[in-house]
Amino acid sequence: MSRDEIRTVVLRALGEIAPEADLASLAPDIGLRDQLDLDSMDILNFVVGLHAALGVEIPESDYPKLATLDGCVDYLAAARR
Amino acid sequence: MPILTADMSAGTLVAWKKKAGDMVKRGDIIAEVETDKGLIDVEVFASGTIERILVEPGATVPTGAVLAIIREEAAGPAAAPLAPSGPPPVSPRVRAAAAPAVPVSPTAPGRARISPLARKLAAELGIDLATLQGTGPGGVIRREDIERAAAARAEGPRKEPRLALDRSARLRQTIGAAMARSKREIPHYYLGTTIDMQRALGWLAEENARRPVADRLLYGVLLIKAVALALHETPELNSVWRGAEAVPGPGIHVGVAISLRGGGLVAPALHDTDRQSFGDLMRSFVDLVRRARSGGLRSSELSDPTITVTSLGEQGVESVFGIIYPPQVAIVGFGKIVERPWSVDGQIVSRPVITATLSADHRVSDGHRGGLFLAAVERLLQEPARL
Numbered sequence: 001m002s003r004d005e006i007r008t009v010v011l012r013a014l015g016e017i018a019p020e021a022d023l024a025s026l027a028p029d030i031g032l033r034d035q036l037d038l039d040s041m042d043i044l045n046f047v048v049g050l051h052a053a054l055g056v057e058i059p060e061s062d063y064p065k066l067a068t069l070d071g072c073v074d075y076l077a078a079a080r081r
Numbered sequence: 082m083p084i085l086t087a088d089m090s091a092g093t094l095v096a097w098k099k100k101a102g103d104m105v106k107r108g109d110i111i112a113e114v115e116t117d118k119g120l121i122d123v124e125v126f127a128s129g130t131i132e133r134i135l136v137e138p139g140a141t142v143p144t145g146a147v148l149a150i151i152r153e154e155a156a157g158p159a160a161a162p163l164a165p166s167g168p169p170p171v172s173p174r175v176r177a178a179a180a181p182a183v184p185v186s187p188t189a190p191g192r193a194r195i196s197p198l199a200r201k202l203a204a205e206l207g208i209d210l211a212t213l214q215g216t217g218p219g220g221v222i223r224r225e226d227i228e229r230a231a232a233a234r235a236e237g238p239r240k241e242p243r244l245a246l247d248r249s250a251r252l253r254q255t256i257g258a259a260m261a262r263s264k265r266e267i268p269h270y271y272l273g274t275t276i277d278m279q280r281a282l283g284w285l286a287e288e289n290a291r292r293p294v295a296d297r298l299l300y301g302v303l304l305i306k307a308v309a310l311a312l313h314e315t316p317e318l319n320s321v322w323r324g325a326e327a328v329p330g331p332g333i334h335v336g337v338a339i340s341l342r343g344g345g346l347v348a349p350a351l352h353d354t355d356r357q358s359f360g361d362l363m364r365s366f367v368d369l370v371r372r373a374r375s376g377g378l379r380s381s382e383l384s385d386p387t388i389t390v391t392s393l394g395e396q397g398v399e400s401v402f403g404i405i406y407p408p409q410v411a412i413v414g415f416g417k418i419v420e421r422p423w424s425v426d427g428q429i430v431s432r433p434v435i436t437a438t439l440s441a442d443h444r445v446s447d448g449h450r451g452g453l454f455l456a457a458v459e460r461l462l463q464e465p466a467r468l
Contacts, residue, residue: 041370
């Protein structure tokens with residue numbers, strides 16, 4: 001799966017938890033929590049969504065690596081290798 | 082029309098999920114109602130057959146108004162036949178699908194339970210008592226019920242009433258009205274304490290490491306469970322204020338404040354919070370948040386909370402002193418978990434701590450009891466595996 005495809009999966013998962021968000025204008029290097037007003041329940045649902053879509057088991061200790069869109073793509077691309 | 086939120090005076094019936102002749106059982110969703118808190122699924126509080134539907138979709142009716150007549154199962158085939166017109170039959174075995182927030186005792190046939198003053202007022206204002214369900218003790222119709230019905234009628238029938246209005250603005254109005262009433266009527270007192278969360282977070286990290294992703298717990302669930310169990314020790318905080326007295330809650334149904342995207346909040350109940358396992362509680366919590374934000378809360382979830390827990394820690398707030406949501410008598414607040422110097426066995430160490438606060442109704446409890454409650458919450462969080 002390419003990085004672009006992973007990015008698409010990440011955006012789809014974000015769209016599930018923040019359906020009102022304009023994901024097209026999401027800055028890739030700024031925190032998702034701040035941009036999308038996410039709380040810990042949203043983050044948990046996001047991780048569950050990524051796991052369902054990609055089969056990647058993300059331990060809690062790695063949640064900080066998912067802080068930005070770029071971070072998510074980097075982490076998931078590495079985890080799928 | 083059930084009373085789903087504090088100060089709710091009317092609701093719009095959006096759709097029926099059942100029709101006349103359908104069998105229903107307690108807990109079934111029978112209708113969808115539009116309120117200031119969004120679309121709510123109304124549950125039925127009796128089992129039987131829907132005998133007659135009295136309110137059509139699109140109509141706005143006052144709280145307490147009868148939406149439908151349900152013939153209870155025990156009535157059997159010998160029950161009275163349906164009356165095609167005229168006033169609905171009233172008997173102990175025929176219940177109206179309305180006002181689950183207030184238990185209603187069987188009413189004597191043909192005669193509403195109502196105070197003389199309220200009856201006189203109803204006559205003056207031309208309010209049909211058959212369309213009301215009282216909110217007083219035992220379902221007695223009170224002066225306030227008459228006034229509410231008159232006010233709702235004065236607004237007139239609206240085919241597309243408040244649906245077209247800005248929901249966010251209405252929600253803000255509803256919250257404002259409830260909070261103003263709370264500040265006006267409830268003599269609040271406030272307490273706060275700082276709790277060491279090291280053991281709780283350590284236990285949680287171990288627990289989540291062995292759980293599948295979808296079954297992981299949030300620390301908020303530990304806080305909610307600790308509050309629920311602490312209420313066993315100070316049950317007066319788990320009650321609602323009715324008229325001039327506190328009525329003990331029928332169970333421990335902790336309401337959790339959930340912020341809504343676009344502004345506003347709701348605080349629906351996690352039913353039987355004290356009796357649920359962590360796994361069940363977390364699943365209920367996830368489901369409740371999802372439905373609070375996307376629609377589909379149940380009427381009982383709005384009417385049943387006996388205390389509220391609010392947490393603003395994720396916004397970076399260290400302490401929150403909440404305003405009690407009437408008719409509840411207490412609200413518990415949690416702030417952000419922060420690392421702070423902490424004294425352990427005479428040594429200063431760094432510990433993750435959280436500030437827990439209690440806002441409580443002084444008509445129902447005193448600071449001493451409130452302090453015992455917070456102490457119990459703190460003690461319980463030191464043994465998370467036993468929660």
